Structure formats: C-alpha cells, structure tokens
Amino acid sequence: xxxxxxxxxxxxxxxxxxxxxxxxxxxxxxxxxxxxxxxxxxxxxxxxxxxxxxxxxxxxxxxxxxxxxxxxxxxxxxxxxxxxxxxxxxxxxxxxxxxxxxxxxxxxxxxxxxxxxxxxxxxxxxxxxxxxxxxxxxxxxxxxxxxxxxxxxx
Numbered sequence: 654x655x656x657x658x659x660x661x662x663x664x665x666x667x668x669x670x671x672x673x674x675x676x677x678x679x680x681x682x683x684x685x686x687x688x689x690x691x692x693x694x695x696x697x698x699x700x701x702x703x704x705x706x707x708x709x710x711x712x713x714x715x716x717x718x719x720x721x722x723x724x725x726x727x728x729x730x731x732x733x734x735x736x737x738x739x740x741x742x743x744x745x746x747x748x749x750x751x752x753x754x755x756x757x758x759x760x761x762x763x764x765x766x767x768x769x770x771x772x773x774x775x776x777x778x779x780x781x782x783x784x785x786x787x788x789x790x791x792x793x794x795x796x797x798x799x800x801x802x803x804x805x806x807x
Contacts, residue, residue, distance in 0.1 A: 657721045657733040659714055663740040665747060675734050675752055682731060686761035687752040688769050694744035696791070699784040704791075706739045706748065707779045713737075720771040724753075727767065728760040735768065737778065767804055 658675075660666075668689060676682050694701055721733050734752040742748060751768050755761040772778075780791040 656731070657718070657725075658735070659717045659721070660736045661708055661710070661713055661739055662736065663738060665738070666736050666750065668747075668750060671734060671736065671750065672752060675732050675754060679731060679754065681756060682754045683756045684758040684761040685752060685754050686758065686765040687750065688765055689747060690749040690769075692742050692744050692746045692748060696782060699782075699786060701744060702783045702785070703741060703743045704780055704782045705741050706737075707781070708737075708739050709777045713777050716776045717772070720768055720775065723771070724764040724767050728755065728764040730755045730760055730764045733764070733768070735772070737772070737776075739778075770804060 668687070672685060672687065676685060692701070692704055717735055717737075721735070724730065724733065730753050732752075732754040734750065736750045738746070738748055749769075749772070751765050751772070753761045753765040753768070755764070781788050782791055
C-alpha cells in the first residue's frame with residue numbers, strides 16, 4: 654500500500670531534506686518526481702508584493718487525502734509527499750511541494766501532475782494577493798480547470 658504524507662504549514666521547508674526523507678530506506682525507488690511552486694512577483698499584469706494563503710483546517714487535509722488516493726488507484730506509486738504553506742508569503746517564497754516516488758518515471762510524472770492539477774482546483778485553499786492597486790482574491794485559472802478536466806477523460 655502506498656504511503657502519503659500531507660503537511661499544511663506556515664514554516665518554509667528544505668526541499669533536499671524532504672526528498673532525502675521520502676526516499677530513505679526504500680530501494681525499490683527508481684524515480685522521484687517533484688513539483689515546487691513559488692510566489693511570483695507578477696500576476697495578470699499586476700505587480701504582486703505578497704500574498705496570503707488561507708485554508709479550512711481538516712477539510713483541506715481530507716481533500717488532499719482524496720486526491721492522493723485517486724492517484725494511487727491510477728498509477729503504481731510508492732510514496733507521496735504534499736507540503737502546502739499557508740499564511741503570508743513574499744515573492745520567491747516556496748508555496749507548495751508535491752513529490753512522488755515509483756519504480757519508473759512515467760508513473761511518477763503522471764501522478765505528480767495529476768495531484769498538482771487537482772490541488773490547484775479541488776483543494777480548499779484561498780489566495781489573496783497584495784498589489785499596488787490593493788488586495789484581491791485570486792480565482793482558479795481557466796487553464797487549471799482545463800488541466801484537471803483532461804484527467805476525467807482518461
């Protein structure tokens with residue numbers, strides 16, 4: 654049975670340390686695929702001075718567990734790690750890390766992409782950007798919805 658670790662936290666994380674811990678003691682692993690999302694300084698043509706990420710404790714973790722469970726049924730993967738930060742963040746700060754291990758890269762790439770697509774559209778996170786024009790809530794992008802929809806066709 655695949656294992657998963659989900660953490661919602663304000664603190665930053667060390668990508669190298671997280672990947673080393675994820676792989677440790679599992680000689681079956683032949684592939685580790687990682688996605689790392691960071692805060693950009695521009696969005697929709699406006700400067701972003703910072704952002705605040707909010708979530709619904711309990712509900713967010715449950716949604717992420719469901720997403721990972723779906724990935725486990727679609728692909729032969731071993732370990733899954735999702736770290737998502739909340740609270741105030743600045744440009745260049747790390748927001749999210751998704752890492753998947755498997756025997757082969759194809760399984761890990763697909764599962765990682767699936768988890769990230771669903772995380773962007775189905776997980777209860779809310780993002781407010783601070784711009785020179787004032788604060789604004791950010792809606793899901795049409796491209797994110799389209800990315801998620803394609804998984805329903807497979």
